[in-house]
Amino acid sequence: MGLRERKKEKTRLALLDAAFDLFLEQGYDSTTVDQIAGAVDVSPRTFFRYFTSKDHLVLWYHDQGEETMLETLADRPPGEPPFVSMTHAVRAVLRDMEQSTSEDTERFLKLRRVLDANPQLVASTIARGMETERRLTEAIAGRSGLAPDAGPLPHLVVAFAMAPMRVDIGCAATRPDLQVMVRRIEETLQFVERSLRPGWDA
Amino acid sequence: MGLRERKKEKTRLALLDAAFDLFLEQGYDSTTVDQIAGAVDVSPRTFFRYFTSKDHLVLWYHDQGEETMLETLADRPPGEPPFVSMTHAVRAVLRDMEQSTSEDTERFLKLRRVLDANPQLVASTIARGMETERRLTEAIAGRSGLAPDAGPLPHLVVAFAMAPMRVDIGCAATRPDLQVMVRRIEETLQFVERSLRPGWDA
DNA sequence: TGTCATCTGGCAGGGTCTGACATAGATTAC
DNA sequence: GTAATCTATGTCAGACCCTGCCAGATGACA
Structure with missing residues (x-):
């Protein structure tokens, strides 16, 4: 498993973690994709390359x-x-x-x-x-x-x-x-x- | 039943008809709310007063x-x-x-x-x-x-x-x-x- | 007819999601 | 080790969904 794949996996899990934490803190609807992406230091556009939707x-x-x-x-x-x-x-x-x-x-x-x-x-x-x-x-x-x-x-x-x-x-x-x-x-x-x-x- | 209510009912049914026809013609995703509202000659804003969402x-x-x-x-x-x-x-x-x-x-x-x-x-x-x-x-x-x-x-x-x-x-x-x-x-x-x-x- | 309630249109704006293009980084081949 | 290649990412522009707000139009009612 190369470095590239490991990084992708890491980013995906980080997005999941950040999202779930934010959902629990402030609710699903009140959480924006920008916030989730921001918490992982990733552009919102990249978020949609990992997950097709919220x-x-x-x-x-x-x-x-x-x-x-x-x-x-x-x-x-x-x-x-x-x-x-x-x-x-x-x-x-x-x-x-x-x-x-x-x-x-x-x-x-x-x-x-x-x-x-x-x-x-x-x-x-x-x-x-x-x-x-x-x-x-x-x-x-x-x-x-x-x-x-x-x-x-x-x-x-x-x-x-x-x-x-x-x-x-x-x-x-x-x-x-x-x-x-x-x-x-x-x-x-x-x-x-x-x-x-x-x-x-x- | 007053004139106002009758008109509202008419508009609601017209929106349903227009929407279903458009959905069957060109698909659900390819049909925009603007098109549906346009077909009934109603502003898009009004559409969302009749239906909360698409x-x-x-x-x-x-x-x-x-x-x-x-x-x-x-x-x-x-x-x-x-x-x-x-x-x-x-x-x-x-x-x-x-x-x-x-x-x-x-x-x-x-x-x-x-x-x-x-x-x-x-x-x-x-x-x-x-x-x-x-x-x-x-x-x-x-x-x-x-x-x-x-x-x-x-x-x-x-x-x-x-x-x-x-x-x-x-x-x-x-x-x-x-x-x-x-x-x-x-x-x-x-x-x-x-x-x-x-x-x-x- | 005049007042009131309600419906409507238009506008501005936030949020989701996508396409196009350029760049930085990783991979592979030599 | 270097160069060519491939992939991931960021940026930008834009379509679409949906909402709040305000002003104007229309039906309801006295």
Whole structure:
């Protein structure tokens, strides 16, 4: 990893940190892009080269998760049952969460506090989640050689595998601790796996 | 209804028509507020007195529905079981849809085509729907003398009663005909009613 | 008709986001 | 080590969304 990439990563994280801190201090709407860029000593124009919009800041982790899942799906063996592939995709995200640095964990929890304070951002997050489900459904359908709208099965596969994330991430009980959250999602995922008849996704 | 109110209503509908037509012609993003206002011969400043934002155009029917439901809830007798009140609220919206003029019906179906062409707007609609559920839940909880977060029951009452709308409005089969859609929602609502044990919402 | 409330237009301005171009810095090849 | 190349960044101009403010026009009402 060259110096250039390391600098970019550093700037991106600095922007996330500055933004979340400002959002918590003075609110999302009252914080301008100029302020965020100024706090990191970067031109506002550069901000938009890292994040496509102000909203994108709070959707960034979501983006990362989606990318991880799509990459994982692309690497799974062709003949694998679709639901099994999706469980691998979900677990890849869980592994990323487990292995995140303490700074990253803190950032993630800060984001959750920002979301708690700004319901409108929760709305964007949910909307983004729908888009993710759509893309995953396309990928799953493509792997099976099916048209994306040939039937509800691909979408159902995605919905079942993603349910643990939706349920446990939205759950207030796992709020302050990321490791607990990951463990709960894993447990719920195993519960879903046990609840389905073998071969149901054929 | 005085002349002033009639003129306002006319302007509002003209703005909706002009906007939807422009959205279908040249896309949502490529259409500016200036164009919409210009098409109705109204200043851009006035546009924002009718609609709080460009998005608001596509959320307007949703707003109407929410208002109808909240008003209906306020008028229901105090002791009524909460789920019964909610079914009345949903049916009030269905009656509005049934009794709408042919122009209004056409406008509604045009909106659906706009949504089909712009997934991002579907996202806003879904986000708006969450907000509506939250407000309805507050209203239901308030009627029962409960705190909004005393338990999942109020939210569940709302979710069950709204499910037919979410299911059948999202359903592609009822796309071109509003009366069919209303009938399907009514049937699904009756199915939900039959599926619940009497007194479940006590 | 005259007064009052409300609607409207115009203007100024803040905030988000994008395209174009030049420069400084990192990377690669020699 | 130097030169050529590629990439990130800053600056600038500008479109668009949205809002506050004030003055003028229009409907409501006595």
